Amino acid sequence: xxxFPISRRNSPxxxxxxxxxxxxxxxxxxxxxxxxxxxxxxxxxxxxxxxPGGGAILAGLRxxxxxxxxxTVACTVGVAFAPAAGAAISGPAAPESSAATVGIxxxxxxQPDPTALPGDFVASAGYHPVVRAGMLIDPQGDCSSPVxxxxxxxxxxxxxxxxxxLLRYAAAHGQPLGPWARQSVDAxxxxxxxxxxxxxxxxxxxxxCQVMASIAATAVDLNSIRQDxxxxxxxxxxxxxxxxxxxxxxxxxxxxxxxxxxxxTIVLVRRRAGRSPMDPAARVREFGGVAVxx
Numbered sequence: 001x002x003x004f005p006i007s008r009r010n011s012p013x014x015x016x017x018x019x020x021x022x023x024x025x026x027x028x029x030x031x032x033x034x035x036x037x038x039x040x041x042x043x044x045x046x047x048x049x050x051x052p053g054g055g056a057i058l059a060g061l062r063x064x065x066x067x068x069x070x071x072t073v074a075c076t077v078g079v080a081f082a083p084a085a086g087a088a089i090s091g092p093a094a095p096e097s098s099a100a101t102v103g104i105x106x107x108x109x110x111q112p113d114p115t116a117l118p119g120d121f122v123a124s125a126g127y128h129p130v131v132r133a134g135m136l137i138d139p140q141g142d143c144s145s146p147v148x149x150x151x152x153x154x155x156x157x158x159x160x161x162x163x164x165x166l167l168r169y170a171a172a173h174g175q176p177l178g179p180w181a182r183q184s185v186d187a188x189x190x191x192x193x194x195x196x197x198x199x200x201x202x203x204x205x206x207x208x209c210q211v212m213a214s215i216a217a218t219a220v221d222l223n224s225i226r227q228d229x230x231x232x233x234x235x236x237x238x239x240x241x242x243x244x245x246x247x248x249x250x251x252x253x254x255x256x257x258x259x260x261x262x263x264x265t266i267v268l269v270r271r272r273a274g275r276s277p278m279d280p281a282a283r284v285r286e287f288g289g290v291a292v293x294x
C-alpha cells in the first residue's frame with residue numbers, strides 16, 4: 001500500500017521534528033512515500049492498473065465498451081420511438097366515427113355484442129368477428145410478436161387484432177378515432193394477458209407468464225407511441241413469423257451480443273493485468289526500499 005505523499009512545505013502550525021543521524025526504526029518497516037503520479041514498469045500509467053501496457057489496453061477497451069453501450073441504447077430508443085412510416089400526423093381534428101367508437105367499446109367489453117359492430121365492417125375486414133370466452137375476437141388473428149408468446153395469450157391477441165382493425169376501419173372512412181381508442185385496446189390486451197396467466201397451477205409458471213405479459217404489453221405500448229396512437233401501421237420488421245424471430249429481434253440481439261463481448265473482454269484483460277508480476281524496481285518501491293525475492 002502507498003502512504004500519503006510527503007509535502008515539501010511545513011505547516012505553519014507545526015514544527016518539523018529534528019532528523020536524527022541514527023534511524024530508530026529499520027527502513028524496511030517504514031511505509032513508502034510515493035507520489036500519486038509516480039509510475040513504473042509494473043504500473044499502468046494514468047489508470048493505476050498493474051501490468052505492462054495494461055493501462056493503454058484497458059483505456060481503449062473502456063472507450064469501445066462505452067461506445068457499444070451508447071450504440072445499444074441509441075438503437076433501442078431509435079427503434080422504439082422513431083416515427084413509423086404512415087404514423088399519424090398532427091392536423092385539424094376530424095369528427096370520429098361513431099360506428100367504430102361503438103365497435104371499440106364492444107371489443108373491450110366483458111359481455112360484447114357482435115351485432116353492435118359497424119354494418120359494413122365484415123365486408124371491409126374480410127371476416128366475421130365471434131365471441132370466445134367472453135371476448136369479441138378476430139378468428140383469423142394471432143399474437144404477432146418478435147418472440148413467441150404463451151399460448152394463453154391467444155384470445156387476448158385475437159381481440160386486440162379486432163380492435164386494431166376497427167381503428168383502421170375508422171381511418172379508412174376518413175373519421176379516425178382519437179388516441180383514447182388505441183390506448184383502450186392496448187390496456188385491454190395487457191389486462192387480459194395477465195388474467196390468462198392465472199389459469200396456470202404452478203406458481204413459478206404463473207410468474208414466468210406474468211413476466212412475458214409485461215414484456216409484450218411494453219412492446220405494444222412502445223409501438224403505439226411510435227405511431228402516435230393513430231391508425232395501426234403494418235410493420236413486418238417487428239413481427240415474429242413462422243419458427244424464426246423477427247428482424248428487429250435479431251438486430252437488437254446482435255447489438256446486445258456485441259456489447260456483451262466488449263464487457264467480457266474488459267473483465268478478462270483486467271484479470272490478466274492484475275496477475276502480471278512487478279519488476280524488481282517496482283517491488284523495491286512497494287516494500288519500502290527493500291528488494292524482495294520473487
